[in-house]
Amino acid sequence: MTATPQAAMLFAAGFGTRMGALTKDRPKPLIKVSGRPLIDHALDLVDALRPLRVVANLHYRADQIADHLTGHDVALSLEEPRILDTGGGLRAALPLLGPEPVFTLNSDAIWAGPNPLKLLRDHWDPNEMDALLMCIPVGQALGHAGPGDFTQDSTGRITRGAGLIYGGAQIIKTDGLRDINEDVFSLNLLWDQMLRHNRLFALSYPGRWCDVGHPEGIDLAEGLIADV
Numbered sequence: 743m744t745a746t747p748q749a750a751m752l753f754a755a756g757f758g759t760r761m762g763a764l765t766k767d768r769p770k771p772l773i774k775v776s777g778r779p780l781i782d783h784a785l786d787l788v789d790a791l792r793p794l795r796v797v798a799n800l801h802y803r804a805d806q807i808a809d810h811l812t813g814h815d816v817a818l819s820l821e822e823p824r825i826l827d828t829g830g831g832l833r834a835a836l837p838l839l840g841p842e843p844v845f846t847l848n849s850d851a852i853w854a855g856p857n858p859l860k861l862l863r864d865h866w867d868p869n870e871m872d873a874l875l876m877c878i879p880v881g882q883a884l885g886h887a888g889p890g891d892f893t894q895d896s897t898g899r900i901t902r903g904a905g906l907i908y909g910g911a912q913i914i915k916t917d918g919l920r921d922i923n924e925d926v927f928s929l930n931l932l933w934d935q936m937l938r939h940n941r942l943f944a945l946s947y948p949g950r951w952c953d954v955g956h957p958e959g960i961d962l963a964e965g966l967i968a969d970v
Contacts, residue, residue, distance in 0.1 A: 746863055747913055748794040750845040752784055755801035755821050755831055758850075760956040769803040771849040772810060773954070775963045779810065780954060784849040787859050787911075793845065797838045801825040829927040833919040841916070843868060846929075848910030852963040854970050855949015858911040865945055866913050872941035873914040873933065877906035884952040884966060885959035892944060900944045901937065909951050 758770030765773070771781035781798075788796055796814075800807050801821040808818055819835040826834055832846065843866075845859055858876040866874055877900070880890050886907055893903030900906070918935045936942040952963040 745868070746866070747843045747845050749839040749842065750788045750791070750793045750796045750847065750859070751832055751835055751839060752781065752788065752796065752798040752816070752847055752849055753828060753831065753910075754781055754807055754849045755799040755804075755825055756850075757802045757825070758955075762957060764957060765802075767803075769807055770955075771807055772803075773960070775852060775954060775960055776967045780852075781807070781810070781849045783852060784847050785814065785816075787853065787857050788845070788847060790857055791845070791859055791863065795839060797835045798849075799826075799831040799835055824926065827926050828929040829919065829922065829931055830925055832914075832916065832929065833922075836916060836919070839916075843913055843915045846912050846914060850954050851910050852952045852954060852966055853909075853911075853947075853949060854951070854966045855947065858909065858947060861945055861947070862911065862913050868915070870941070871913075871943045872918070872936040872939070873912055873943065875900070875942070875944045876909045876911040876947055877944040878909045878947045878951045879906060880904075882947065882950050883907050883909075884950065884962045885956065886953040894944055894946065898943045898945070899940055900942055906944060906946065907951075909947060 754771040758765035772779045797817045799819040817838045889904035890906050891908045892900040892906045894900045954963050
């Protein structure tokens with residue numbers, strides 16, 4: 743197993759229902775923040791790592807995203823006839839990604855600070871970890887309500903609880919996907935496997951982060967970019 747993952751998965755298949763009318767005629771990854779589509783902000787983070795393989799999954803308005811990615815070295819994993827959620831989507835993309843651990847990145851967030859994927863790469867330990875999630879302390883997150891998703895101990899291991907928000911970036915081993923019987927499922931099911939074996943870890947992001955999953959997040963994200 744290589745120390746550094748050589749493949750990255752961009753999640754871009756969702757309906758973007760929280761965006762309301764903004765996603766009536768376009769997919770959420772093509773909504774612009776500071777003049778650029780969200781997926782381009784995500785690609786900047788991925789391209790800085792120069793992975794051997796980059797894959798984006800597509801479903802809603804797939805043709806628009808495929809057209810936008812023309813000229814980029816990104817393989818496309820089309821989900822038809824139904825969307826597969828994050829876990830099912832990652833498993834469907836494995837023939838393109840390969841069997842080794844992969845980076846995954848949501849395409850609906852803006853990061854202000856160090857490249858989260860580089861931080862994950864530098865702290866990844868496949869001997870100890872089945873997944874390493876980039877999480878944001880609640881006080882450093884914009885556009886996200888709630889107490890958080892995870893609680894972290896002194897070793898970096900996490901459990902379900904308050905304090906840290908999952909930011910949508912991680913390194914994850916995909917072996918456990920074969921043990922999940924559902925076709926459509928969230929990566930939470932894979933994380934639950936890892937939690938049972940105390941092999942789910944997180945990094946606490948040192949910068950700021952904005953969820954752009956709803957219309958109000960656009961202005962918040964543009965303000966965050968302007969402050970950098």
